[in-house]
Amino acid sequence: MNRIRCLVFNAALGPLDYRVPEGVEVEPGSVVVAPLGPRQIIGVVWEAERLPATEVPANKLRPILHVLPVPPLPAPLRRLIEWCADYYVAPLAAVARMALSSSAALRGGGTVTEYRLTGHEPARLTPQRLQAIDLLHDQQATIRELAEIAGVSEGVLRGMVNTGILEPVLVDSDRPYPEPDPHFAEHDLSPDQRGAADRMVTAVKAHEFQPFLLDGVTGSGKTETYFEAVSAAIEAGRQVLVLLPEIALTQSFLKRFEARFGVAPVSWHSSLKSSERRRAWRQVAFGEAKVVVGARSALFLPFPRLGLIVVDEAHEISFKQDDGVRYNARDVAVMRGHFEKVPVILASATPALESLQMAEAGRYERLVLPARFGGASLPEIHIVDLREKQPERGRWIAPPLVEALKERLERGEQSLLFLNRRGYAPLTLCRHCGFRFQCPNCSAWLVEHRLSRRLACHHCGHEVPTPERCPECGEPDCLVACGPGVERIADEVAEIVPEARVALVTSDTLTSPAKAAEFVEMAANKAIDVIVGTQLVTKGYHFPDLTLVGVIDADMGLEGGDLRAAERTYQQIAQVAGRAGRAEKPGEVLIQTRHPEAAVIAALASGDRDAFYEAETEARRDAGAPPFGRWAAIIVSSEDEAEAKEAARAIGGTRPDFNDVMILGPAPAPLSLLRGRYRYRLLINARRSSEVQKVIREWLEPLRFPPGVRVAVDIDPYSFV
Numbered sequence: 001m002n003r004i005r006c007l008v009f010n011a012a013l014g015p016l017d018y019r020v021p022e023g024v025e026v027e028p029g030s031v032v033v034a035p036l037g038p039r040q041i042i043g044v045v046w047e048a049e050r051l052p053a054t055e056v057p058a059n060k061l062r063p064i065l066h067v068l069p070v071p072p073l074p075a076p077l078r079r080l081i082e083w084c085a086d087y088y089v090a091p092l093a094a095v096a097r098m099a100l101s102s103s104a105a106l107r108g109g110g111t112v113t114e115y116r117l118t119g120h121e122p123a124r125l126t127p128q129r130l131q132a133i134d135l136l137h138d139q140q141a142t143i144r145e146l147a148e149i150a151g152v153s154e155g156v157l158r159g160m161v162n163t164g165i166l167e168p169v170l171v172d173s174d175r176p177y178p179e180p181d182p183h184f185a186e187h188d189l190s191p192d193q194r195g196a197a198d199r200m201v202t203a204v205k206a207h208e209f210q211p212f213l214l215d216g217v218t219g220s221g222k223t224e225t226y227f228e229a230v231s232a233a234i235e236a237g238r239q240v241l242v243l244l245p246e247i248a249l250t251q252s253f254l255k256r257f258e259a260r261f262g263v264a265p266v267s268w269h270s271s272l273k274s275s276e277r278r279r280a281w282r283q284v285a286f287g288e289a290k291v292v293v294g295a296r297s298a299l300f301l302p303f304p305r306l307g308l309i310v311v312d313e314a315h316e317i318s319f320k321q322d323d324g325v326r327y328n329a330r331d332v333a334v335m336r337g338h339f340e341k342v343p344v345i346l347a348s349a350t351p352a353l354e355s356l357q358m359a360e361a362g363r364y365e366r367l368v369l370p371a372r373f374g375g376a377s378l379p380e381i382h383i384v385d386l387r388e389k390q391p392e393r394g395r396w397i398a399p400p401l402v403e404a405l406k407e408r409l410e411r412g413e414q415s416l417l418f419l420n421r422r423g424y425a426p427l428t429l430c431r432h433c434g435f436r437f438q439c440p441n442c443s444a445w446l447v448e449h450r451l452s453r454r455l456a457c458h459h460c461g462h463e464v465p466t467p468e469r470c471p472e473c474g475e476p477d478c479l480v481a482c483g484p485g486v487e488r489i490a491d492e493v494a495e496i497v498p499e500a501r502v503a504l505v506t507s508d509t510l511t512s513p514a515k516a517a518e519f520v521e522m523a524a525n526k527a528i529d530v531i532v533g534t535q536l537v538t539k540g541y542h543f544p545d546l547t548l549v550g551v552i553d554a555d556m557g558l559e560g561g562d563l564r565a566a567e568r569t570y571q572q573i574a575q576v577a578g579r580a581g582r583a584e585k586p587g588e589v590l591i592q593t594r595h596p597e598a599a600v601i602a603a604l605a606s607g608d609r610d611a612f613y614e615a616e617t618e619a620r621r622d623a624g625a626p627p628f629g630r631w632a633a634i635i636v637s638s639e640d641e642a643e644a645k646e647a648a649r650a651i652g653g654t655r656p657d658f659n660d661v662m663i664l665g666p667a668p669a670p671l672s673l674l675r676g677r678y679r680y681r682l683l684i685n686a687r688r689s690s691e692v693q694k695v696i697r698e699w700l701e702p703l704r705f706p707p708g709v710r711v712a713v714d715i716d717p718y719s720f721v
């Protein structure tokens with residue numbers, strides 16, 4: 001058989017058939033280069049019977065040009081790609097592209113030239129060269145990447161190579177990673193940890209699909225416990241994938257992994273240099289990289305010998321991708337485990353209701369760690385009713401929290417204040433004329449960032465310098481900040497306890513893995529007294545001297561009114577509370593709220609997680625919401641408002657009529673303008689058993705739209721804006 005079918009990476013084309021020239025070997029999964037008109041395209045050989053296409057007569061078939069020097073995408077990964085395309089109503093090629101995530105890796109191994117400082121510094125330097133020298137310490141990368149880091153042109157750097165300030169280094173992109181040693185530093189596990197670990201290890205050894213919900217309170221040692229399963233997989237000669245929700249968490253994970261296994265694992269995330277990406281992808285594909293820790297995109301790496309998947313902090317919503325292929329990495333991880341026939345561990349102290357429900361139904365095995373490791377107790381939780389205990393005018397920290405902060409400082413212990421809002425203030429207006437700063441590309445207010453003296457949109461990244469005068473009425477010094485952001489809270493802390501060393505931790509300050517590492521280092525060495533942070537500091541971290549957690553505004557997350565608002569609030573506050581008192585010294589948590597009577601606040605105060613989840617489960621059941629019913633969204637957008645509206649109306653006008661499917665809209669999306677595109681949404685609610693995907697596919701397939709219109713389908717949406 002020398003006819004092959006290829007999945008090609010061109011949005012406008014379906015699968016194409018080609019001929020395999022004499023002497024060339026391909027198999028399903030092979031990555032090939034094929035001609036398309038005068039151009040060349042990359043394709044993946046696929047089983048023809050699984051990928052219908054129009055048959056081309058044999059004499060018209062063009063031969064493929066060559067096979068790329070990488071192993072074929074393994075069959076379980078091909079099945080996963082098909083499943084994702086089908087489940088998330090996405091083009092197969094768009095999903096497959098996520099597996100071929102390093103184009104350099106596809107071209108083969110070989111060497112890359114990178115550059116680094118030599119230490120030689122001429123006496124006279126241009127300002128640009130000085131800037132480059134300042135910023136390139138400890139960096140080694142290609143000229144293009146260094147230019148980005150240093151903020152100078154590639155020409156400047158080339159000049160520096162010529163004068164010996166920078167030197168070339170040849171890097172072999174196929175050099176292997178050091179191997180983790182499963183027995184490097186084994187820990188004695190507590191009886192609860194042992195019980196859970198044994199179950200997971202048995203499943204790893206049996207090499208069978210088994211999802212586990214590792215449900216352990218904060219500080220119970222979930223990481224140490226699943227490390228046992230990782231160890232068993234390495235020993236069995238298999239590869240392991242650990243998914244983390246954020247790059248910021250990777251740093252402390254790398255350290256802990258190294259302490260247990262002797263070397264750091266291979267990491268995979270969006271800020272890898274291209275040479276690191278190429279090396280990691282190839283080492284994974286050849287089965288050489290043993291343990292990979294990564295963000296959700298690591299899920300599509302071509303592991304040939306996977307033995308275990310771990311999803312840590314599995315409840316995190318950042319596992320949901322909200323553009324391109326809109327998938328949920330937690331769910332896709334379970335499916336990959338299914339196709340690979342390996343166990344999948346979902347670890348969390350605050351599991352998603354969906355995951356608990358799967359455990360209830362017997363589909364996941366629930367392993368419980370009911371207590372903190374080493375005898376530490378869970379922190380005491382107190383509610384601060386803001387209606388009775390008001391902060392001073394223009395302040396946000398109420399007297400009980402002020403007192404607690406001062407006390408910690410006197411005792412030399414650390415505090416953490418949590419507010420999930422970046423910047424100084426969420427809204428800025430003119431005192432004189434009432435003008436409000438709005439994003440030109442989005443229906444959203446600009447957020448003041450005082451540290452960088454800018455007003456920024458948190459949706460599209462649009463930024464302007466904070467003006468001296470109101471752009472509307474021209475008054476000078478008339479801008480007022482409304483409401484708090486973390487920067488404002490940090491200022492307030494500095495006023496309350498001026499001697500305290502305050503660290504602001506948000507995605508604006510922890511901008512790289514190196515910055516994250518620096519923060520962890522400082523906090524662990526007690527060079528920080530008070531941490532003020534967004535959701536970035538709520539999970540994963542383990543600082544033994546941190547004994548006070550203050551939640552500035554527990555009501556904030558409840559305002560949006562979205563399906564998961566209460567659950568998310570519970571998770572966020574329980575996680576941040578879980579940072580307190582993790583070692584010998586007991587922890588205390590103060591939660592500021594105007595609604596102490598709200599079910600979620602009451603549950604947090606009493607620590608009665610089960611009651612909260614039960615009530616929430618009943619509410620979801622009544623509403624036909626997940627996991628009992630299905631939601632899906634269709635989002636229509638265009639830069640032209642009328643065009644978007646017309647397309648949404650056309651979709652609405654052909655809505656199918658089913659008894660068990662309810663279709664709402666089209667209506668302008670709550671965020672009706674985003675990144676310059678006008679948006680309309682339709683929401684679909686269906687009973688669990690009905691096939692929402694099939695309904696949507698058949699509904700949208702016959703419709704045609706102008707080229708400027710985008711129609712996105714979001715199955716199991718998390719975002720309702």
Ligand SMILES: Nc1ncnc2c1ncn2[C@@H]1O[C@H](COP(=O)(O)OP(=O)(O)OP(=O)(O)O)[C@@H](O)[C@H]1O
Nearest residue numbers: 187188189218219220221222223224349373540578
């Ligand atoms: N068996 C053990 N031997 C030694 N140290 C342990 C053991 N189990 C846990 N620890 C230590 O206890 C601390 C808390 O454990 P870990 O961070 O794994 O908890 P966790 O359950 O992941 O918490 P969270 O969900 O809050 O992130 C860590 O410093 C960890 O190294």
Ligand SMILES: [Zn+2]
Nearest residue numbers: 439442457460
């Ligand atoms: Zn914007």
